[in-house]
Amino acid sequence: MLSFQPVNVDTGMEDENGLLIFRDGKLIAVAVRLESNSHAEMCGRWNIEAVFDGTRPPRHTFDTLDELAGWLGHGVIAWHSGQRPQGAPQANPA
Numbered sequence: 001m002l003s004f005q006p007v008n009v010d011t012g013m014e015d016e017n018g019l020l021i022f023r024d025g026k027l028i029a030v031a032v033r034l035e036s037n038s039h040a041e042m043c044g045r046w047n048i049e050a051v052f053d054g055t056r057p058p059r060h061t062f063d064t065l066d067e068l069a070g071w072l073g074h075g076v077i078a079w080h081s082g083q084r085p086q087g088a089p090q091a092n093p094a
Contacts, residue, residue: 015035
């Protein structure tokens, strides 16, 4: 099962709305929602900044966290502390 924990990420830009992504309690990735004007048509999409499970971050962004979870290989999402970031799909808290 994937679980997501909202976190602020210091990207040096306006894009601070991030998620720590865990699989079975182990951190496997960090994603950030693109929010700055410099991203133009990608604004509002999710970008995987880092992956820790041995795969490389994708070169594309994701419209939804469901798509992002699908790329990570698992469609079940839970939220740590019941916190769901803006734009995130509804899911049962972990």
